[in-house]
Amino acid sequence: MSLPGLDNSPFALEEALSAVASAMADPSRARMLCALMDGRAWTATELSAVVDIAASTASAHLTKLLNSGLLVCVSQGRHRYYRLAGSDVAALLETMMGVSMKGAQSPATRTPVALRQARTCYDHLAGEIAVDIYAFMQREGWITHDGSAVTDHGKRSLEKIGVTLDPRSRRKPCSACLDWSERRFHLGGDTGAALLIAFEHRGWLKRTPGYREVTVTEEGKAGFLRVFGVATGTL
Template identity: 65%
Template sequence: MLNKIEVDDSDTQLESSMAALAAAMSDPSRVKMLCALMDGRAWTATELSAVADIASSTASSHLNRLVNSHLITCLSQGRHRYYRLAGHEVGQLVEMMMGVSWKRIPPPKTRTPVQLRVARTCYDHLAGEVAVEIYESMRREGWINDDGTHLTEKGHENFQQMGVVLDPKTKRKPCCACLDWSERRSHLGGDAGAAFFTLCEHRGWLKRVQGFREVNITSSGKAAFRKWFALSGNPD
């Protein structure tokens, strides 16, 4: 009987925690803030209030709710305070919710802005048409296994030649297929996706658009993607 009570208490705590998390994400203004933070950078309260189109005092209340729910963290630097997603798990959750929510909208053609469809950030890795094409190329060429759960020996070799630095002690998934909400297919996530995106930025292959999730592919990036990946589409 004691074991049953312990299991029941544990189940109740889990259900309550899930309900609290869902409640924290249930407000449209808070959702707008979370979506803005999907660019992987830290934002000020003023910037987030502008994104959500609400007063600063109202934004403060929403931000406190998100912090207390462990969805975002607050960073202090001198007199300034910045907010960012609490981790890649939160980014993955928001991206998945976008995909599930998008399925409820029945337009014959996606209304996602063209710039975001081509290339954007998904917290700390690349998303959009180009990211999906790169993932499919990696899968076809045997860089990753079919379900995207790990890099193959060939994948490790190519990442090393490309200059991608993986974290051997990562506490997150080393590699995973992340559902792309606009393309309804997968792009590369996990530590491998983050490391690849870091390399692309370092090499100047990708340039972030300040204040947005949009990412521009540079001329050197287009050349690099043509060199390394057998893309069925056109990175131009």
């Protein structure tokens, strides 16, 4: 994520950081950002509906988020679609969600059950299943202890379940992403994104359009248990 308006003045970084924080410091804009955490591109009309504000108000909010570098706009025909500017923005939002929940007396019980069990974190999986998969991959040596790289053993194991990694990707191979509801790590980066794609292709997960929650299928319950030793219970 690049900070807008960064120049050579002595306080350029602080001022740019303040501008980003200001862009997020509104409940309606925060709800828009949270909605876009499902990894999809939304129209202004869709975002105004989910936030429950007038279209003109939504447009003003989107302009501020665009100018801050948090969103990008993609035009397709007569339509304009808004999405998060990148995985780094998604990681920032996920971290802020975790920080925001720290003051809650019982964070586990205050988190919606569906979101806690399984959800998307931009382009990778989050929630109970995701943190258990991360723990398995760490324990079995598929990833390094700090979650910053996939081991050779991990690459071979991932290939067996149809996970294809892009060696030319400019993203981090993988990263430990702090899960805001579980307070443990799930897998982000290129590997985290590739895993989510593989889970969908294998029919283990089904995404709900417009929401971050995902549904684990019967095939998924069996697959997660067989490959990762993760029991999904009543999901």
